Amino acid sequence: MTQTALIVIDVQESFRARPNWQAVNHPDIADRVGRLVRAARDRGDLVVWVLHTEPGTGGVFDPANGHVRLIEGLQPAEGEPVLTKTAHNAFTTTNLQQLLTQHGIRELVISGIRTEQCCETTARIAFDLGYDVVFVTEATATTPLPHWTLPADASLEEVLADPRTLMPATVVERTEYALAGRFATIRTLDEQAGLSRMPVAS
Template sequence: MTKKALLVIDVQESFRARENWSAVNHPDIADRVNRLVRAARANGDLVVWVLHIEPGTGGVFDPASGAVRYLEGLEPAEGEPQVRKTAHNAFTTTNLQQVFTENGIQEVVICGIRTEQCCETTARLAFDLGYVVTFVTEATATTPLPHWTLPADATLAEVLADPRTLSPETVVERTEYALAGRFAIIRTLDEVAPPVMAS
């Protein structure tokens, strides 16, 4: 039987502390991820939790900010591995691959924040490392993506007013196009964590 791990990437308060969170495509991301977590635990799959940190920066990803913690409603169970990364992907600056090897993991299910950044980057690297990757786009979240020439300190209003800005829907679509058939199998939330029917 294939051993599977659910990778919960960066579902942390750091993102809620940013202005652009008000334009996030899935404000209920914690609930969506929790569905996958419950299903993974019920299946006996490994659940691995990832937080992004940028120590000494003074920003929302600096552990000193107090924002580097899981979104309300998310909580690792006893014994579930937790890693902290400083790169976009969840492997390079962590012992994640060692955790997977020790647990005999062959398949990885990916969810988290942000769809096109840390989630997509992790999916690509996981595939290149030999894992079968399932990408649950509905259990990822992202925000409007500004054109690269817009100043980094542009306000959300400026980002939204720029016709070159990509909507979260467009970002998600592009991520799925890039991953499907190359790096990952795209699955819906219902496919991976079927709704529990009321009896």
């Protein structure tokens, strides 16, 4: 039985429907995640897909608007769980922990959108729940992070013009600093995708 699960978080069209997607650090996130998915399947690891929903909001995360679906090029295989969440992390509003327990999972590999939000939050909670956590930063994506005093409806141009805005490279660096050695092991895409199948001790 596999002991590792790849968690693919919120790699969905909702984000591509937002203006700030023009400034995303990894527009090829679906390809990056796809590489992890293929490697996980080859090893016999569990792959779990998570989608973020905000029903009734009328926004890009409202399922009624049609954007709450995986980015083109990604497709769950038969039997791979697809969970929908309404919280920032993949545990609180889903049966993810129960699912992982049923499969005997001990290690989680985190990928998806956004690096510092749903991915980082899931990693922290997973660690506190007792899982070994691997965070593949190169298989996560994020956009410029505006200062909290900037109006929520500020345009991308206004966000980019504000000297207080954190650019994706800085956001990623801060996430890695916060997680490494505390909540997760940081691995590159090449490192994680290149792992050979490990025999599980009986």
